[in-house]
Amino acid sequence: MSHIAPDIDYQPDPLTDHRLYSGVRTRRFMAFLIDVTIVAVLTFMAGIVVFFIGLATLGLGWAIYAILWPLMALLYCAFTLGGPKSATVGMRAFGLEMRQVDGGRMSPGLAAVHSVLFYASVSILTPFIVLVALFTDRKRLLHDLLLGTVVINRR
Numbered sequence: 426m427s428h429i430a431p432d433i434d435y436q437p438d439p440l441t442d443h444r445l446y447s448g449v450r451t452r453r454f455m456a457f458l459i460d461v462t463i464v465a466v467l468t469f470m471a472g473i474v475v476f477f478i479g480l481a482t483l484g485l486g487w488a489i490y491a492i493l494w495p496l497m498a499l500l501y502c503a504f505t506l507g508g509p510k511s512a513t514v515g516m517r518a519f520g521l522e523m524r525q526v527d528g529g530r531m532s533p534g535l536a537a538v539h540s541v542l543f544y545a546s547v548s549i550l551t552p553f554i555v556l557v558a559l560f561t562d563r564k565r566l567l568h569d570l571l572l573g574t575v576v577i578n579r580r
Contacts, residue, residue, distance in 0.1 A: 445577035450564045452519035453576050459472070459515030460501070464487045469499045495544065502540035507533030527573075535572065542568035 451541075471493055478486035505513040511531045512522040523531050531539070546554050546567050557567045563575050 438560065446564050446575075449521065449576055450558055452521055453564075454514070456513065456515030456521060457517050459518055460513045463489050463514055464494070464498045466495050467501060471497055498544065499537055499540050502543075503533045503537040505536075506531050506539065507536035516576070517579075521576055522579050523574055524544045525574055531574070533559065535574070539568060539572055539574060542571060 465551055471494070472490065475486060475489045475493060478489065480486075502513065506516075509530070510522065511515060511524060516522060523536075525531065525535075543566075551569070554567055558564050558569070565575060569575060
């Protein structure tokens with residue numbers, strides 16, 4: 426008698442299992458609001474440090490203010506999206522995670538590139554960037570399509 430054991434390591438396929446995308450668009454937007462707030466707080470705290478660096482360098486350190494917001498956003502995304510949970514704090518709050526289309530986790534480098542492409546596309550194409558998610562089958566944005574990533578419900 427043959428008995429087929431269930432596959433304990435079964436992982437849904439991000440390319441074919443459409444349940445992974447239920448409600449993702451709205452929750453991704455809400456997660457973004459949380460993440461922007463966190464980046465703003467981190468930027469404010471880093472700004473205090475930069476102020477004292479500027480005093481110590483007779484004003485030269487204040488040039489860091491020009492890149493402080495993008496730098497903090499880049500570091501935040503690289504270490505949260507590229508971390509073991511493949512999700513920012515906001516994404517985790519809404520039960521989302523980012524994966525590569527083959528199901529693999531994000532690396533810090535890929536997460537950093539994703540962040541740069543996101544902010545570049547939002548700067549150039551706002552609000553049209555959101556329209557892409559309305560017409561793609563897995564609710565992906567333009568930078569997701571370019572990098573081969575998907576945002577899915579946490580398993």
